[in-house]
Amino acid sequence: MIVEYIRYRIPAEASEEFEAAYGRAARSLAEAPQCVDYELTRCVDEPVCYVLRITWTSAEDHLKGFRAGALFPAFLKEIRPYVEQIEEMRHYEQTPVRGVGGSVPSLHEWAGGTEALERLTDRFYELVKADDVVGPLFAHMDPAHPRFVAMWLAEVFGGPARYTGERGGYPHMLGMHRGRAISERQRRRWVSLLADAADEVGLPDDPEFRAAFMGYIEWGTRLALANSQPGASPVEQAPVPRWGWGVAPPYQG
Numbered sequence: 001m002i003v004e005y006i007r008y009r010i011p012a013e014a015s016e017e018f019e020a021a022y023g024r025a026a027r028s029l030a031e032a033p034q035c036v037d038y039e040l041t042r043c044v045d046e047p048v049c050y051v052l053r054i055t056w057t058s059a060e061d062h063l064k065g066f067r068a069g070a071l072f073p074a075f076l077k078e079i080r081p082y083v084e085q086i087e088e089m090r091h092y093e094q095t096p097v098r099g100v101g102g103s104v105p106s107l108h109e110w111a112g113g114t115e116a117l118e119r120l121t122d123r124f125y126e127l128v129k130a131d132d133v134v135g136p137l138f139a140h141m142d143p144a145h146p147r148f149v150a151m152w153l154a155e156v157f158g159g160p161a162r163y164t165g166e167r168g169g170y171p172h173m174l175g176m177h178r179g180r181a182i183s184e185r186q187r188r189r190w191v192s193l194l195a196d197a198a199d200e201v202g203l204p205d206d207p208e209f210r211a212a213f214m215g216y217i218e219w220g221t222r223l224a225l226a227n228s229q230p231g232a233s234p235v236e237q238a239p240v241p242r243w244g245w246g247v248a249p250p251y252q253g
């Protein structure tokens with residue numbers, strides 16, 4: 001991916017029409033398969049200054065795909081009157097320095113931290129062991145298993161990376177599922193018992209948290225099932241996934 005920045009200096013009297021023109025031009029960006037996302041911002045300290053940021057799938061896709069494609073003429077028609085006002089128009093490579101700030105609590109924090117996840121897995125594996133559908137899979141389970149899974153979940157939901165640091169990370173988890181031939185019925189029961197345990201131990205039950213939490217569980221159990229089948233060829237090396245709020249951020253009043 002590559003980020004294009006276009007800096008404009010637009011006289012105050014033209015700003016309204018400029019923003020309206022970009023609103024129309026943006027329809028071409030929204031349709032373009034080469035465009036990842038875009039945003040036009042206006043400077044607060046010096047309101048004549050605007051910055052348009054467009055993330056492209058690659059510089060080549062932008063220059064040879066979008067610019068030579070069917071959507072470009074309509075885009076250009078809208079922005080042509082402002083081309084003279086461009087002060088900079090360049091592509092920038094992303095660097096590893098990026099992330100999200102602390103304004104939104106992680107799912108790990110929202111859940112109540114590792115302690116809450118340990119309460120969850122302690123109860124969950126009690127239910128699992130007593131269950132006739134999934135219980136047999138866990139007949140020889142390590143007594144520390146609930147704690148290891150809590151550690152995994154803590155890391156996934158934005159807590160400390162202890163599963164990676166102390167327990168072998170993704171490859172170890174993968175190794176524990178391989179060859180177990182988990183059935184769809186067992187997967188479903190696992191999901192359902194986890195939801196029961198979440199209610200029983202009082203994990204937050206607001207719609208935003210539960211949607212994100214169960215979204216990960218649905219995704220993770222489907223991968224566990226696929227990777228557990230005899231003859232499966234799963235991704236061997238990967239980081240522990242990180243799961244966020246998705247489209248419904250926490251409701252903070």
Ligand code: HEM
Nearest residue numbers: 137140141142145148152173176186187190217220221224
């Ligand atoms: C989001 C879904 C899942 C997560 C996050 C998860 C996580 C884990 C982790 C981290 C381990 C290794 C623990 C350790 O370090 O020792 C593990 C092992 C295991 N998992 Fe899963 N798992 C998931 C889904 C499932 C499902 C759906 C099943 C079966 C229905 C299953 C069955 C097992 C079994 C049998 C083990 C080995 C337990 C033992 O003998 O100690 N897992 N799982």
